[in-house]
Amino acid sequence: xxxxxxxxxxxxxxxxxxxxxxxxxxxxxxxxxxxxxxxxxxxxxxxxxxxxxxxxxxxxxxxxxxxxxxxxxxxxxxxxxxxxxxxxxxxxxxxxxxxxxxxxxxxxxxxxxxxxxxxxxxxxxxxxxxxxxxxxxxxxxxxxxxxxxxxxxxxxxxxxxxxxxxxxxxxxxxxxxxxxxxxxxxxxxxxxxxxxxxxxxxxxxxxxxxxxxxxxxxxxxxxxxxxxxxxxxxxxxxxxxxxxxxxxxxxxxxxxxxxxxxxxxxxxxxxxxxxxxxxxxxxxxxxxxxxxxxxxxxxxxxxxxxxxxxxxxxxxxxxxxxxxxxxxxxxxxxxxxxxxxxxxxxxxxxxxxxxxxxxxxxxxxxxxxxxxxxxxxxxxxxxxxxxxxxxxxxxxxxxxxx
Amino acid sequence: xxxxxxxxxxxxxxxxxxxxxxxxxxxxxxxxxxxxxxxxxxxxxxxxxxxxxxxxxxxxxxxxxxxxxxxxxxxxxxxxxxxxxxxxxxxxxxxxxxxxxxxxxxxxxxxxxxxxxxxxxxxxxxxxxxxxxxxxxxxxxxxxxxxxxxxxxxxxxxxxxxxxxxxxxxxxxxxxxxxxxxxxxxxxxxxxxxxxxxxxxxxxxxxxxxxxxxxxxxxxxxxxxxxxxxxxxxxxxxxxxxxxxxxxxxxxxxxxxxxxxxxxxxxxxxxxxxxxxxxxxxxxxxxxxxxxxxxxxxxxxxxxxxxxxxxxxxxxxxxxxxxxxxxxxxxxxxxxxxxxxxxxxx
Numbered sequence: 001x002x003x004x005x006x007x008x009x010x011x012x013x014x015x016x017x018x019x020x021x022x023x024x025x026x027x028x029x030x031x032x033x034x035x036x037x038x039x040x041x042x043x044x045x046x047x048x049x050x051x052x053x054x055x056x057x058x059x060x061x062x063x064x065x066x067x068x069x070x071x072x073x074x075x076x077x078x079x080x081x082x083x084x085x086x087x088x089x090x091x092x093x094x095x096x097x098x099x100x101x102x103x104x105x106x107x108x109x110x111x112x113x114x115x116x117x118x119x120x121x122x123x124x125x126x127x128x129x130x131x132x133x134x135x136x137x138x139x140x141x142x143x144x145x146x147x148x149x150x151x152x153x154x155x156x157x158x159x160x161x162x163x164x165x166x167x168x169x170x171x172x173x174x175x176x177x178x179x180x181x182x183x184x185x186x187x188x189x190x191x192x193x194x195x196x197x198x199x200x201x202x203x204x205x206x207x208x209x210x211x212x213x214x215x216x217x218x219x220x221x222x223x224x225x226x227x228x229x230x231x232x233x234x235x236x237x238x239x240x241x242x243x244x245x246x247x248x249x250x251x252x253x254x255x256x257x258x259x260x261x262x263x264x265x266x267x268x269x270x271x272x273x274x275x276x277x278x279x280x281x282x283x284x285x286x287x288x289x290x291x292x293x294x295x296x297x298x299x300x301x302x303x304x305x306x307x308x309x310x311x312x313x314x315x316x317x318x319x320x321x322x323x324x325x326x327x328x329x330x331x332x333x334x335x336x337x338x339x340x341x342x343x344x345x346x347x348x349x350x351x352x353x354x355x356x357x358x359x360x361x362x363x364x365x366x367x368x369x370x371x372x373x374x375x376x377x378x379x380x381x382x383x384x385x386x387x388x389x390x391x392x393x394x395x396x397x398x399x400x401x402x
Numbered sequence: 403x404x405x406x407x408x409x410x411x412x413x414x415x416x417x418x419x420x421x422x423x424x425x426x427x428x429x430x431x432x433x434x435x436x437x438x439x440x441x442x443x444x445x446x447x448x449x450x451x452x453x454x455x456x457x458x459x460x461x462x463x464x465x466x467x468x469x470x471x472x473x474x475x476x477x478x479x480x481x482x483x484x485x486x487x488x489x490x491x492x493x494x495x496x497x498x499x500x501x502x503x504x505x506x507x508x509x510x511x512x513x514x515x516x517x518x519x520x521x522x523x524x525x526x527x528x529x530x531x532x533x534x535x536x537x538x539x540x541x542x543x544x545x546x547x548x549x550x551x552x553x554x555x556x557x558x559x560x561x562x563x564x565x566x567x568x569x570x571x572x573x574x575x576x577x578x579x580x581x582x583x584x585x586x587x588x589x590x591x592x593x594x595x596x597x598x599x600x601x602x603x604x605x606x607x608x609x610x611x612x613x614x615x616x617x618x619x620x621x622x623x624x625x626x627x628x629x630x631x632x633x634x635x636x637x638x639x640x641x642x643x644x645x646x647x648x649x650x651x652x653x654x655x656x657x658x659x660x661x662x663x664x665x666x667x668x669x670x671x672x673x674x675x676x677x678x679x680x681x682x683x684x685x686x687x688x689x690x691x692x693x694x695x696x697x698x699x700x701x702x703x704x705x706x707x708x709x710x711x712x713x714x715x716x717x718x719x720x721x722x723x724x725x726x727x728x729x730x731x732x733x734x735x736x737x738x739x740x741x742x743x744x745x746x747x748x
Contacts, residue, residue: 014729014730015656015729015730016730017656017729017730017731020730020731021731024731057734058728058734059728059729059730059732059734060727060728060731060732060733060734061732062732063732063733064730064731064732126406135593135671243728243729243730243732244730247730362740363740363741364410364416364417364740364741374672382737383737384734384735384737385725385733385734385735385737389735390733390734390735392719392720393650393720393723393725393733393735394733396650396717396719396720397650397652397715397725397727397733
């Protein structure tokens with residue numbers, strides 16, 4: 001199929017109001033059917049990607065779904081879960097004269113403790129550290145090759161970021177002066193963990209279905225999520241990112257709920273296959289090993305992170321600069337006092353339930369990690385309106401006169 | 403904690419309003435915030451007005467241009483400096499008649515580039531019938547200024563009361579054409595994603611004389627607010643209007659004209675086109691009863707992409723909010739611009 005076909009499809013999935021209306025009506029119908037059948041009047045569906053939360057909020061989907069349906073975000077924000085320790089280590093590198101490359105939101109992320117007066121890489125730069133913002137590893141590679149100074153790239157991300165890091169090594173793109181501080185996290189363990197938490201201490205309403213990551217699944221394949229439907233009895237739909245993708249995914253979840261099913265299904269068929277991108281998986285396996293890793297606000301999760309294998313030490317900033325790994329006993333929540341980011345990340349609290357949200361903690365002066373990253377739920381709600389605000393404002397717009 | 407100036411303070415958003423409040427509005431005593439009977443920093447707009455008798459006003463604007471890169475697809479800092487100040491005068495309801503410029507250039511700057519920039523500035527002024535009546539020219543040692551900055555003062559005459567941006571409930575919001583072109587072009591150039599010379603997407607930089615002069619002549623009484631959405635973009639303008647007038651402004655995504663490539667680039671780069679600057683577009687609030695007529699007239703003036711994108715509403719609860727209806731019928735809030743969007747955009 002041609003590029004033209006996909007761009008037309010994408011247009012339909014984003015702009016087709018009539019289609020959206022039909023899907024929303026179907027969701028409402030199934031919701032009523034489910035309520036009649038089970039007596040349950042409130043449902044909760046969890047989305048996992050920051051990008052899904054973005055789509056849901058940006059396109060105002062919460063104002064379209066039945067009022068008894070809550071859409072809640074999960075731990076899909078890679079920057080939010082980077083422990084303070086690694087930010088502190090990066091600040092140290094920058095202040096010791098190493099050129100540090102970071103993504104924009106990693107650059108702004110605040111550590112819990114200051115390193116020689118700097119709480120973030122941005123502050124390290126004001127104090128004379130050479131910190132450069134990049135969009136991808138390729139730009140860091142080019143820039144570092146140009147100046148030749150000792151440099152480190154902060155490799156944050158989920159499975160989607162890992163192949164580019166792996167290929168930069170396998171294809172020998174990295175200049176000798178650039179080392180990688182790989183902090184990649186794997187999403188399935190975080191999903192299992194948050195569902196485990198919600199099984200042990202169910203929220204009201206409990207989680208009834210999952211909108212699973214689209215981009216991550218292009219790499220891992222849909223098969224990575226079958227434990228969710230099998231072990232937790234929840235419908236799982238791997239969804240695309242256009243508003244209609246998400247609505248259709250919600251429809252599929254409702255359908256399964258009404259039929260009493262719990263299956264892993266791909267909505268995002270134009271990008272995701274059952275087995276995933278085998279080339280990327282091979283590259284990742286070749287270069288990285290799976291380790292137990294620390295998630296800020298969540299815990300030390302088994303087999304949830306990637307680090308460079310020993311044979312690639314030449315490229316490893318941990319090895320080159322003696323960057324210390326966080327030990328399981330040293331793990332702490334790392335959240336500023338009052339900040340509920342840890343619960344927001346696990347889908348246990350809405351940003352608006354945090355006492356700091358839009359008071360002490362704003363996009364201009366973020367306190368917690370969920371406000372720093374553009375994929376953080378707090379930052380998304382701050383930019384496009386919280387659930388409560390949107391529902392009230394929708395009501396006002398419907399009734400007010402122009 | 404000692405505070406420092408950050409780039410966000412210059413991005414035309416929340417932070418800039420805060421710093422201006424702190425540095426200027428609080429410090430200047432009320433009676434010196436305007437010339438008597440005129441408009442000054444009590445209406446923190448891009449320009450000011452001084453009454454000159456006979457119901458007329460002298461309109462004056464000032465703006466410093468630092469755009470990086472100084473040459474970009476669709477224009478250069480010279481066209482930008484001339485157009486920007488002409489537009490600032492127009493948006494207050496003035497007919498631009500003259501301009502003064504102050505150029506600061508870095509030692510080692512190529513003379514032929516400077517000639518191109520100055521020629522563009524002069525050509526823009528001549529085409530609009532605006533005189534260049536004074537200026538300043540300074541050179542800074544290498545490294546003490548980045549290539550070139552131009553500051554211009556625009557001067558014009560307003561035949562009636564200046565347009566002081568007071569949209570009222572019921573007013574329609576009209577935009578004169580595609581939004582965000584300039585911001586997208588500069589962002590792409592800064593990221594090295596589009597060449598300065600051969601880029602396909604072009605800045606919309608241009609004087610809005612051909613739009614605003616006929617409009618002012620015919621429909622001045624219909625226009626309750628007029629702005630060119632430069633730094634901070636459409637989101638900045640609408641939020642300022644909503645919070646100034648305690649209203650709720652509701653627009654519709656589907657009606658806001660944004661070029662497809664701008665939409666795509668913005669998406670890839672994670673920026674919202676509503677926050678991207680335009681340098682050749684106007685946002686107007688027009689009384690409901692004239693809105694359709696005004697829109698038709700704007701189309702006749704050659705601004706065929708002009709559209710009504712929404713309206714101003716009375717509200718008890720959501721004063722100062724801007725909301726937009728998404729293409730699929732949902733709703734979201736359009737927040738005022740915050741943080742550093744694109745540095746050195748104009």
